[in-house]
Each structure stands twice: as structure tokens, then as C-alpha cells.
Amino acid sequence: MSEDARQGGEAGIVAARREKLERLRGRGQAYPNDWRREHLARELIDAHGERSKEELEESGDDTAVAGRIMLRRVMGKASFLTIEDVSGRIQCYVRRDDVGEAAYEDFRELWDIGDVVGIAGTMMKTGRGELTVHAREIRLLAKALHPLPEKYHGLADTELRHRNRHIDLIMNEDSRRVFRLRSALVREMRVFFDERGYLEVETPMMHPIPGGATARPFVTHHNTLDIELYLRVAPELYLKRLVVGGFERVYEINRCFRNEGLTPRHNPEFTTIEFYQAYADYADLVELTESLLHRLVERLRAQGLMTTEVEWGGEPVRLDEPFRRMTMLDAVAAETGVEPDALKDIERVRALFGNEEAPSDWGWGRLLMEVFERRVEAKLVQPTFITGYPSEVSPLARRSDDDPDLVDRFELFIAGREVANGFSELNDPDDQAQRFRDQVALKDQGDLEAMHFDADYIRALEYAMPPAAGEGLGIDRLAMLLSGAPSIRDVLLFPTMRPVGEAS
RNA sequence: GGGUCGUUAGCUCAGCCGGUAGAGCACCGGGCUUUUAACCCGUUGGUCCUGGGUUCGAUCCCCAGACGGCCCA
Secondary structure, three states, rough: OOOOOOOHHHHHHHHHHHHHHHHHHOOOOOOOOOOOOOOHHHHHHHHHHHOHHHHHHHHHHHEEEEEEEEEEEOOEEEEEEEEOOEEEEEEEEEHHHHHHHHHHHHHHHHHHOOOOOOEEEEEEEEOOOOEEEEEEEEEEEEEEOOOOOOOOOOOOOHHHHHOHHHHHHHHHHHHHHHHHHHHHHHHHHHHHHHOOOOOOOOOOOOEEOOOOEEEEEOOOOOEOOEEEEHHHHOOOOHHHHHHOOOOOOOEEEEEEEOOOOOOOOEEEEEEEEEEEOOOHHHHHHHHHHHHHHHHHHHHHHHHHOOOOOOEEEEEOOOOOOOOEEHHHHHHHHHHOOOOOOOHHHHHHHHHHHOOOOOOOOHHHHHHHHHHHHHHHHHHHOOOOOEEEEHHHHOEEEEOOOOOOEEEEEEEEEEEEEEEEEEEEEEEOOOHHHHHOOOHHHHHHOOOOOOOOHHHHHHHHOOOOOOEEEEEEEEEHHHHHHHHHHOOHHOOOOOOOOHHHHHOO
């Protein structure tokens, strides 16, 4: 062994493993790709797990497996390996007298925990009854040059887990479970909308005019056109152009980008599903959303991906029962003790800010929304549809027929978080133009989140958009909820992180 | 942006009142042919996040910074 390899720490471990790799290269292909697996660990357990030791011995059933070495127990001339593949773990028994002296020497000298290997042999059970592949042939398929984290505790440090997701996935079954759940969630959502005749579409991620939500956009530059382009904050305005075009039911599942802070609930890029439906109103979408959520929970439970009951602050969240419905005025009234009718008075709402000065240029709607967000939102643990949103904070939603200060809009809250936002669409081009002008006025006053005037979108509405309703639903938030993850970073494979240190 | 808590071996973590650091796993050497987080014996491994300051002396106290967690804006 070289001097480097004798030193301790990771540098020494890597040096020692590199020397092993060089020895492997010296005897032929060190990264072979001709090993063919015959069974997954799970398939072997399903097929043989219940059979007796004697029964297995008589059958002489044969297999070839492959995976990463997770545990290793060497007892002189015989050893046990636990390898892990995509389906789970299986134990292997390697004996000098079965694989040959040369192969066994290699195994002892050159193989480490973390290496990817292939094992072929017969099925057996050990004295303690564990199903095991009794090796006849063993192959090292890919050498791991870095040591894995501690075998029992795994990788616990959240920062390291997010920065090195590959190690997190190798070590933490629970992490793998979260991303399988997320995948199934999206898949089941597609099935739900496909069954109902919605067309899945892809609209631009780069917008000449940012729109569809009040949020700060990322800006980029297109060289040939020599124009600024904005990463989309929402696909909404493009999806509604498609409704004008006659695609009466559309949905899109993809990324949105918002240039704001990082919190346990916010990542600069995040995934939503938005869907639109002609000849429907917001109340139809409330019903649709409730059945969607019920369906998702049922399907994920059936697939064994939602392993625990969802709870929030020690309180079980009842996802399979009917959801509550409440107006924003009633919700704020219940929390503040002010009568709902009295809350229509801007001064009564302003008074709820207490000692703090309420922004003087905010209208009634914005103030009410702020009170709702501060006082009510976090307390909506059980699934609750809130309706009756102020028009002032809903520039793309259709005004309510019986109160022009309100719009036909709802949001769904679960576990204190906004999960969905939907409304009857504003298809009156003149009203929409006025709402855009109001937004531009806010922007001129310095509101970085206010919307631009999108004349092209107004022109599309002037071709007549059928009465419609639409909704956006946060996939990350939903994945958090259903997997019990406390942070959005736990449900994003590669969350946005501040870069760290030397890049050599 | 503000507040607060954290950062010690590759990993998981101890470290008292300020006296130059330990354990388990991993690694390395030895033993062991049905083990189970295998076990037994013996080693190796440290910029105590970084930079200043106080002190005879700082992982420990003070200041600034980096990165992260949480809360607030």
C-alpha cells in the first residue's frame, strides 16, 4: 500500500480505493457491462421468502442479482454481503470453496461497501431463516471510490442530503419513498384529467411579458432577438388563449419560476398543475378538486406510498372526508370576532392591524386579504375551501354577479398552507383591460410583484373566450402534505442551494 | 433584509469551570466457512467552519464573516 493510502481520513480511503481500481484495471475491463440480472431482490423474496430451508435446497433454484454492497460480514473463508437494488435488499453468501480461491482473494482484497456488484448462485436459507443467494459466481461491476456514510444512521445532515442527493438516495429509504410518492402523485393526476377529457399541453416557459400571477419574475436575454424574456411565473394566460382557441379543457404540469426568497415552503422553481374548463364556474372546480384529492389519497394509499396518516401540529388531517367550505369574510369574522357585515367597512378592517400602521395606499380588498393571511391561514388545518375573494387581489378572476368588490374565486387550504387557487375566469376584455391598468398603476408605484399590461392577451379575449373556470394546484405543496415532509426541499430532488466554496 | 440556533474524524455524535480532543461505524493489519448494524484483537485518521480579538494559554469567551435549520419581513 502506498503512503497516501496509509494516511487516514477520506483522502486516504480514496487513495486506497483508487489503488484497488488500478489493480482491477490491470486484469481487464474494470467497468464491464455484460452482467445480466435475472431477478430483483423483491422478486426473490416474493417467490421464495415463504419456502422452507429444505424446500429451497431441493429445488436448487438459480438466480443472478446485481446491486450495491450495503453491508459486509467477512468470516475468514466465507462472507455475507447485503446488496441493494432498486427493489430492496437481498443477502448473498460467498464461500471460498464455491467461488474459487482467486475470486475469493479478490473479493477480500478489492471489494468495499458501496461497490456495485453482480452475484449468481442458488437460493438458500440460513440457519436463522434469512433468504440468501448462495454465490457461484461474483463480479465487481463498478468500484466506489468514496466511502458511504455510516451504515446505521445513514446521512442525516439535511444540508448534505440536499447538496448530495445521490448519497441521500443510496442511504435513505424514506427519501426514496418521498420521490416515488411524488412521481405517483403526478401520474395519478394525469390519469384523473385524461379520463375527464382534458388535453395536456405545453406552453412557453419564456414570456415576453410576464403574467398570470402577481410575483417577481426572473429576467433573461435572447441574443438573436435582442429582447428581454421572463421565466414564467404562471402559465395561466397562455392556457386561456387555448380555451379561446377551442381547446375547451386543457391542463399543464410543469415548472414556474418566481424570484423570491427561499423558505421551507418556497423554492425559486416549483411545479404546478393548471387546468381550465369551458362552460364551468368556480363552484364546479371546488367539487372537482375535492374529488381529485380524495382520489389521489385513495390511489397512493392503495399503492402503499402513503404509509402514515397525515397530521399537522399533532392533529390528524382528515383528507378522505368532505372538505369544509367558508367565505373569507366568515373566516376572518370567526377569528377576529368582528361581524362579517362590519368587515365590509375598510376602517373596521384597518383597525385589525392594531398598533401597526396599515399601508395607506391599500384598498379594502388588499387589507382584508392581509388580515386573512396573517390571522386565519395558518389555522386552517382541516381541508377548507375559502371563497369570496376581493377583486382587488384577483386581477384575472370574474367579478361576482351580486357583489362587484368580490370575485368568483376559491382557495383550498390544508395543514395551514395554500394548496390550490381557482376561479371563474374573467372573459370580459374591457374589465380585464381595466384590471391590467390598475396593476400597472401599482407597478408604477413601485410594486415589484404587480402585473404588466398584456395587450396581446386582451386581443385574444376580444375573440370571445367561452365562460370558463380554471385552477392552479401546487404539486410540491401537495407532495409535502401527502409525504409528511416538513420542507419543500424534502420533495425536490435538487432544491436550489447557495453555492458553497472552492470549485476546483 | 432582521432575529435566533447550529457547524468537532469520511459518517453519526460526545467533549464539565478556558489547560492543544474522544466514542461508535467506516478505513488499514490480524483471526474466524450460516453471519444479521456479525464478532474478537491491534492501528490509522482532526484547519474543532473561516478570520480577527481577549488571555500565559481558546473547540470553549468577544467581534466579524461563510454555510445551514427555524421564525419574522
